[in-house]
Amino acid sequence: MKKNGLLVGIILLVGLIFIGRLFYLQILDNPYKTSPLNNASIKSVYDYPARGYIYDRNGELIVANEQSYDVMVIPREIKPMDTLEFCSLLKIDKEYFKGRYKKAKIYSPRLPSVFLGQLSKEDYAPLQEKLFKFKGFYIQKRPIRKYPLKTAANVVGYLNEVDERAIAKDDYYQQGELFGYTGVEKKYELLLRGTKGVKRIQKNRFNKEIGSYKNGLYDTLSAPGNDLTLSLDIILQQYGEKLMTNKRGGIVALEPTTGEILALVTAPSYDPNIMVGRKRRKNSVLLLGDSINKPMFDRGLKAQYAPGSPFKIITGLIGLQEGVIDENTIFTCNHGYRYSRSRKMGCHAHASQVKLNFGIYTSCNSYFANTYRRIIEKFDTAHEGMETWSKHAKSFGLGNFLGYDLPVGNRGLIPNANFYDQWYTAKNWTATTTLSNAIGQGEVITTPIQLANMTATVANRGYYYTPHIVKKIKGASLDPKFTTKHVTTIDKKHFEPMVQGLFDVFENPGGTAFRSRVKGIEICGKTGTAQNSTKINGATVKLTDHSIFIAFAPKDNPKIAIAVFVENGYWGSRWAAPIATLMIEKYLNREISRKALEVKMFNGSLQDEYDRQLNDPEYHAESR
Amino acid sequence: MQREKNNIFAGVDLWLVSMYILLVFIGWLNIYAASTSELHYEVFDFNARYGKQIIWIALAVPVVMVILFIETRFYERFSSLFYLAAILSLIGLFIFGKNINGARSWYDIANFTIQPTEFAKAFTSLAVAKLLSDKAFTFKPFKNHIKAFFIILLPAFLITLQPDPGSAIVYLAFLFVFYREGLSVFYFILGILGVILFLLTLKFGTYNSIPIMILVTAGFYVLFMIYTAMYKPLFLKRNWMNTTIILVITCSYILSINPLFENVFQQRHRDRFNIVLGHSTDIQKTGYNTDQSIKTIASGGFIGKGFLEGDRTQGKFVPEQDTDYIFSTVGEEWGFLGSTIVIILFIVFMLRIIQVSERQKTTFSRVYGYSIAAIFFFHFMVNIGMVIGILPTIGIPLPFFSYGGSSLWGFTLLLFIFIRLDANRSYEW
Secondary structure, three states: OOOOHHHHOOOOOOOHHHHHHHHHHOOOOOEEEEEEOOOOEEEEEEOOOOOOOEEEEOOEEEEEEEEEEEEOOHHOOOOOOOOOHHHHOOOOOHHHHHHHHHHHHOOOOOOOEEEEEEEHHHHHHHHHHHHHHOOOOOEEEEEEEEOOOOOHHHHOOEEOOHHHHHHHHOOOOOOOOOEEOOOOHHHOOOHHOOEEEEEEEEEEEOOOEEEHHHOOOOOOOOEEOEEEOOOOOHHHHHHHHHHHOOOOOOEEEEEEEEEEEEEEEEOOOOOOHHHHHHHHHHHHHHHHHHOOOOOOHHHHHHOOOOOOHHHHHHHHHHHHOOOOOOOOOEEEOOOEEEOOOOOOOEEEOOOEEEEEEEEEEEOHHHHHHHHHHHHOOOOOOHHHHHHHHHHHOOOOOOOOOOOOOOOOOOOOOOHHHHHHHHHOOOOOOOOOOOOOHHHOOOOOOOOHHHHHHHHHHHOOOEEOOOOEEEEOOOEEEHHHHOOEEEEEOOOHHHHHHHHHHHHHHOOOOOOOOHHHHOOOOOOOEEEEEEEEEEEEEEEEEEEEEEEEEEEEEOOOOOOEEEEEEEEOOOOOOHHHHHHHHHHHHHHHOOEEEEEEHHHHHHOOOHHHHHHHHOOOOOOOOOOO | OOOOOOOOOOOOOOOHHHHHHHHHHHHHHHHHHHOOOOOOOOOOOOOOOOHHHHHHHHHHHHHHHHHHHHHHHHHHHHHHHHHHHHHHHHHEEEEEEEOOOOOEEEEEEOEEOOOOHHHHHHHHHHHHHHHHHOOOOOOOOOHHHHHHHHHHHHHHHHHHOOOOOHHHHHHHHHHHHHHHOOOOOOHHHHHHHHHHHHHHHHHHHHHHHHHHHHHHHHHHHHHHHHHHHHHHHHHHHHHHHHHHHHHHHHHHHHHHHHHOOOHHHOOOHHHHHHOOOOOOOOOOOOEEEHHHHHHHHHHHOOOOOOOOOOOHHOOOOOOOOOOOHHHHHHHHHHHHHHHHHHHHHHHHHHHHHHHHHHHOHHHHHHHHHHHHHHHHHHHHOOOOOHHOOOOOOOOOOOOOOOOOOOHHHHHHHHHHHHHHHHHHHHHOO
16 A cells, blocks of 8 residues: 555645635635626616706806616527617618627627617607517616706816726726716716616526515615816806807916816817717717817817917016016117027017016017026026026916816926926027027917916916816815915015006006906906917928917906917907907906907907918918 | 356445446536526436436446446456557547547547547556556566556557647556556656646746756755765665766756747647746636636635526536536535535545555556546546646546546546456456
């Protein structure tokens, strides 16, 4: 028996290992344990809750719900049937039927999937009567979105069918369900969606339903989503959208004291109601595929432009803070600023001997070029000067994501010393190399919301709250980061002369927006005209300048800060300034005193300009 | 003295027979659970697999009768002929065989497929028993090593070519038999060492492990040499040649593992090794079967979900569940309790075969018994090891459990020839 001990021993050992492994798998807790619900003999019937409503700051309903009906299918339960009748009831053709059936079968022959989503009430009614004839199909009710005011599509966003990535990330979702895909719907998805309820139904092995699984132990009730109140003033929003008709660009209006977004307009936009139900698929292709007008591109949040002259405010404030200028510092301007023998930054015709106040309301390039140069050259190296300048500018929320509660955005750019070190590898750059930054051209780029936030900061004399779109959440509190004050690196006292300069932009007859002033409202603002260019067939072509305007009002205790960008709008006071002042008037007075201007803005179109960019091969911008 | 008994049932080992019946019965219950569906649920539905299995079981009865009827000496005398027939049927596969699932392992006779591989095991066991029971046979001369290994490696080689490497591995079971009958433990250690080195190299990667392993091997060699030179100079004088050969073989083996793995194995085989060694866990593709099987077993819990209540089994989550993965049905529907009982039943069954073979009076019967114990053990170990996810995927059936006529009859043949041999022991001298 001695030599057979080996086999006996190994048999016993292997048996012991097997039993040990089974003990681990079946009794101990291990990663192979699957949920008892994950199985084909339990049918889950979902009860979809109403998604949270969305209101504006005055309680106007922006987003509501409507009942819709999904046709569900369990492929292997289908019995022979009159396919033709079924197709005509659903208003689909036979090919489409085959395609959907195949897709459902590939997904799973045993599990239900959406055969045809979001039938309207009208389509559902005739189907309901005859559904009993079509085994394997059933109806699942599901609320869908409705937008009674047809506005703010870019803000509220739309719902889309969950994709595989979303399902992999969050097992709450199942194929065919909807989730917030853009805008507020996406950002506040978890609050808005609520919790779907589920009933587990046990089936026997003949696939017959034999009652509730484990007496409803795993069943849950649905809970409706939380309602949201946005900070948006829907009247202002709609007014802005109307003003921007036939123009491209964006408007961002903020309440300076809170950082609440009052209006977020992008143009062109679309009616959110077309991105609902069965027409969504077709329309999303049209909207997302429009690479010329880009209606899905939120220009207010994502478009990056050179800020142009409004950036002179920052240059001036940094100059005051660093002590390189004061209110009475005088620079000369002789149609521009000559900073080397052959190089000159141009300026328009105005009186020379420029002080800060005059520099602002006439928008003198020389004044701020001089200031910028002094800032950079205050320090031993340009490197150090640039870092200081960059730090100050960034304290206004520029050059990085602001952290607002909408899912898209862009950083913009405030260059720092490293940026130029990498660009000029010899590191021999100086203040004059980067001089364009002084007047918001060159490397500086901003998004409209950044510029609006900068304006709010100036209006507040040195601080801002992170812009945000949601004012109140029913049953939950606001993210504390929206109630945290961000203070700039500029002392409060330096803001007063700057605000006075911005006020004179309207009030002084030589101010660049003198003609846009509004009776009874003390507005402070700054025009901007930003050069821009594009590449056409490899050659850089100068395009018509963008029209830019920033403003806040009233001068003391400001209630609104606004930034307006109109693409290729020639110059600041031509489109952006009237639009901005009309918005301010609408928000503060609800009544427009300048009817003629309003009509001119409503009807004004830049479409010819945009068409020319596309069609005119010899396109050159008018140089202004 | 009478040399043969008259009653064919006289002397039959009732323990083995009843365990056989029990295993086949439990096996069938699980095949029923795994292959029943709403289309096929009546017990005598011969279109369903469980229905066909009833036919195979029923047909096993005459097979058993015939086996028990034939005289003991017939098996011994004609063992070479049986072996030859087995080899020829394996060779014949390359010409007449039917390709199923990429392996040319079946004969297709009148809509009825038969797998000679399953019968070759029994006939090889007879041939091995015959060789080893020759009174002149010992494992002393080296040429006998070659003879013995030739007998088991020839069918293994032919089966590998089908290709069905899983079934070929079973022939390693004969190492136990050779060891039992006096083959030096050296081969055994070599085999185990081979497997361990193989897995270690794959686990820790070629470039890290090969120099280290060669160094370690050489170190052992030097230590061994010094040890024997000091304490057993005589042994060293006689064995220095062998020892050096082992060193050379081991080193070249280590060096050949990676080229072997990369070139000789197919990607699917490599994937299976990689999954068990934890290199890749692709549960979507290659690891799918194993992953599903493990989850199915794990869902069984302590007492299981009950017969026909296993929803993962009824939902057909595990591919091949009524053949190679049949044990996952046991795991789900009968739980830890049921699967442990099945494992213990198998162990008792194998130990009983060993016990019975040790009481044999003829070397032939003893060797044969030991052979089949080892073969059952290999099937048991490789199959269940795979299903519970501790061995790579090697598709060989679980004796008496897996669906299939050829395998059921093959194992029946294997067992009942032994029962027949044992029944006659009181007439041997």
